Each structure stands twice: as structure tokens, then as C-alpha cells.
Amino acid sequence: MPEKTVIIGSRSGLHARPAKMFVQAAARQGVAVRIRVGDRPPVPATSMLGVLALGAEHGTAVILQADGPGAEEALDSLAELLSRDLDAEEPADA
């Protein structure tokens, strides 16, 4: 199954706003994406609770995985999002 490893770029980790943006972006993908840290079991990228419970901090490596048509594009787009410091970016609608 295609996988992609990415380092969390947000200063506060995959938490609060970055987690929200990630979960929302995952829900927009046409393919089911899962996310994990190390050898721990993966959780659906669309589950806010699952994503928060990963405890992924700034600098943590997370592994995204997806299968089927569009999987590569989904992984690329979500990995790019996670690599940015989302805390430093202004809310789009504020």
C-alpha cells in the first residue's frame, strides 16, 4: 500500500488548528487515508479523536497511507499540509 512519511511542521504539533485543518483536508480526499506514528496502529485521517490521540508533536514523523486510484495525489497533498507550520498561517477567513 502506498505510504508517505512526513515530519510535522506545525509548532504546536498535530493539535488544535493544525489537527482541524488536517482532518478537514483528509475528508475532502476521494480516498480513505490512514495515519500512524511508528509501529502504533493507524487511525483514519478523518477521525479528529484518532488524530489527536496520536500525540504527534512538532518534529514527529508520521506515516500516511492510502490505497486505490488517487492515493498518491492524496498522500502528496496531505503530506505537504503537514510539513507546513500551520500555526503561523492566518486563518483563511479572518
Added chain:
Amino acid sequence: MPEAVHGLGVSPGRAAGPAYRMAGPPVLPPAGPVADPARESALAAQALRDVAEHLERHAARASNPQAREILEAQSLIAADPALLESAEEGIAAGLGAAHALDAACARHREALLAAGGYFADRAGDLDDIRNRAVAAVLGLPMPGVPDPGHPYILIADDLAPADTAGLDPATVLALVTEKGGPTSHTAILARTLGLPAVVACRDAAGIDDGTLLGVDGNTGYVEVGIAEDVAAAIRLEAAARRERRAAGHGPGRTADGHPVALLLNIGSAHDLRAPEDAEGVGLFRTEFLFLDRRDAPSFEEQVAAYTAVLRALPGRRVVIRTLDAGSDKPLPFLRLPGEANPALGVRGLRTSRVRPEILDTQLDALAEAARGSDAETWVMAPMVSTVAEAAAFARRARERGLRHVGAMVEVPAAALHARRLLEVVDFLSIGTNDLGQYAFAADRQHGELADLLDPWQPGLLQLIAMCAEAGREASKPVGVCGEAAADPLLATVLAGLGVRSLSMAAPAVPDVRDALARRSLAECEAGARRALAAEGPAEARAAAGDAAG
């Protein structure tokens, strides 16, 4: 005749409007046998959907972007299929919908707590969702801030930060709580939003929803069941006050032109919404850089954060407090052991006894940021108790080229030795919240002891007077940066005691500026003398009001 109930006025101003109470968390009924699991599943699903939609609607309406983010994240948690799955598992095991939702939230709450650090902070979101979902299933009023669809006065047992994240200052006219003290979250929030507030008002428990109230945040009186014409008069007065606040500008001074600097309390550059109007910053809390993380922030990161604030205020004073954390405000990377009595433990400057390198890096970064800006950079240490501590801090700061070095006065011993402290530092800044807590041996969080924490306590004023007197003798500035500085009448008393700067949350500035501008320095001094001589806080308040006319 309307009836009056009384509490502590903690945020000035008057307001009139109907009362609405924040409902408490729902209580689970005894668990009973479940007749129709499919129906329970449908109830649980509907409840979570309702909660998610409710939170989303509130998010869309929230005026503050930060509040909106919190509500959106909460809505995503409520809508998380994993939460419903857990509830369905509970139902399959024989629970009713309410109990299954309670157990599901508890389970995910544990998972977040296990993730630790700031992920664990989200556990409170699950409590909130649990309360809302259980209330929805049981048909109880939705806990949280009420939403009557028109402006109202919020009545609550007490308010926690989570309760008030979605609080809209355009619909909430005033806050009245049964518990809380002058330094409680409710009080600080009210002053930040510029809302009149009365706390520690036990009899507010008896106020029914919809009753017309008149709230006076100065005196702490709440009139219950007032007539519509009385309410209209109060509304007129409140509007006049808002106009006056909007009209005032410029530096703080008494009616006869004696300057009293009005400075801002900030946590980061984000809090400086209109830096061009500010005389300066009297308290830059640097904790925000250190919160939510496992390692200390790097030198470069700190330089950038301090520079952002200093550059916004060219030519003006910016008083920066070094890290104020410890066993009372634990930070994971400090790796401090738990303490039986954290308020009296390793906190503030004392943290540098065990982790000196953190303060060294911070002072290096402050010196670097100061070199790169035109602002007057003042640096002070929190929780200084002895002259030796102040001297050691001053030496470390001056070695790095920092020229204005000060100590906070929060410990009574420091106030008693204010004169000696000023032999080794350049200024003092009095933190009235902690000074009150330590002088009166009363926990700041303790609702039953709110009267002891009243900043109008003459004993506290006496300690402030000693510091101000020491400042006058040494010709060195003494300021106040606690919540006391935000109380307009008390601000005139502090000015009368000889305090040269007052630092407060930005929304408090207009009222304080207005109060100072209406009194001469001599009137402020007369008020201060009467307040010092008063028997208790209420008498001090009344005496200062009389003296100032």
C-alpha cells in the same frame, strides 16, 4: 420594589437586561434495562449530530477567530465516527444511549490524556461534548452559555475558560457568578471584554431566567426585578459611558496633568491590536512561548518573538517578565517534581535555581532583541523574595547589556524590603494578585476566600504604599501590573499612593484614563489616605469614592 443581591464588583460599568442562567452538567439517571438497542443507537447518533451542528453554528457566529477555531475543532470531535462507534459498542453491551455516550466520551478522554501534554488539554472538549450529548438524549437544557436570541445578563455558578470561549460580548451585557473572586477567570475575562461583572454573589442562585436585572460592576450590587424605565435609564448611562470611553485618548494623567503611564498587559505581539495608541507595555508575559511544548524554545525563536513586540513600539517602554512558571504552572520541559503546595514552591525566578540555563538563554535572547530595536527594553523577574535574588538577577541581565532591570513585588518580604531592592534594581512592578494571595495567605483559586483577595484590602494597599514610598525616595519608578490597576477608582488610589505606571488589559485603559482625568493628584492622594485608613475593602472603596468626589 426590586430586591437587591450583593457580591464583589470586579469589572466596572452598569448594565440592565434579562437574566439567563448557564445550565450545569446533566446528571445521569440510574442505569436501567434497555428495551430497544436500535432506538438507543439512533438516539445517540442524533444527539452527537445535534451537538456537532450546534457547535458548528456557534463557530460560524463567533466573532473571535481563536474562539471559532476551538468550536470548529470541538464540532469535528462530536462528529467523529469513532465516537459514535464507541457509543454503539456500549449500547451493544447493554447500555442506554445516555450512559453509552458518557462511557464513550470517558474512553476517548482517557486516550487523549494518555497522549499527554497539550493533547491532554483537549480532554476538556470531551467533557463538554459529553455534557451536551447526554443533555440532548435526556431532553435537559443544553449546558453552556445560553442563547436566548437577544442581549442578556449571564448568570452562572462560575465560569471556566471552556464555558466562555464562545461568549459573544455583543449579546452578553454583564456577568454575575455565585462563586469566584477578583482574580478569577470570570473577573479577568470581564475586564478583557469590558463587561460589567459581579462575582461571589451567592444569592444570584435564586434569580429566575428572564428576570430584569440591573448590574453595577463597581459596587457589586445586582437589583433583581427592576422596572423597564429603570432599565432604560441604566442603558442610557451605559451608552454614555461607552461614548466617553471611545472619546478618550492620549497618555494617562490626572486632572492637573500629573502623568501616570497607562501600559498594556500582553502575552504576545498578537495582543497589540492598536500599538500606535499604547503608551507602552507594562507586562509582557513570555510564558506563551514556553507553553505547549516539550523542549525549551530556541534562542532564535525567542529573539523573533521578542523582536515582534519591541519593533511594534519604537521609542516606548516594554517591560518584559522572564519566564513565570514552575510547580504552579507546570511546563513539561522543566521536569520539576510535583509539590504539595505549588504556590509556595519552585516557581517564577526560583525555577532558575534548578534550571539556570533556561533563564540564561532567555536573557541572551532579550538582549539580542533589545539591540535590534528602538523600544526601551525593561526586563524583570517574577517572584523575587530577597535582595540577593534581585541582585543576582540584575547581574545576569546587566552582564548581557540589558540596561533597565527590575523585580516584581509579589512576595510580602519583597515589599517590606522595597527600599533595599531599589538599591540593586532600576524599577519595581507590583503584581497585586499574588501579593494579595501571599499577604493574606489566601489561595487565589479559593472562592470562599474572595473577600481576602479583594485588591481594596487596606493591608494590601499598605504594602503597595511602602513600595511607592521607596520608589519616591530612590527616584526610581514603581508600577502596578496586577488586576488592581484595571479598576478605575483603585487606579486613582494607586496614583495617589505614588505609583507611576499602571499596566492592564487593553480594554480597561479607557475607563482608567477617564477616572484619572477627573481627579487632581491631590484628590488622588486624599483618596489614597482614606483608603489606607479604612477598616476593610468595602469601606476603602467607599472612602476613596467620597474623597475623589
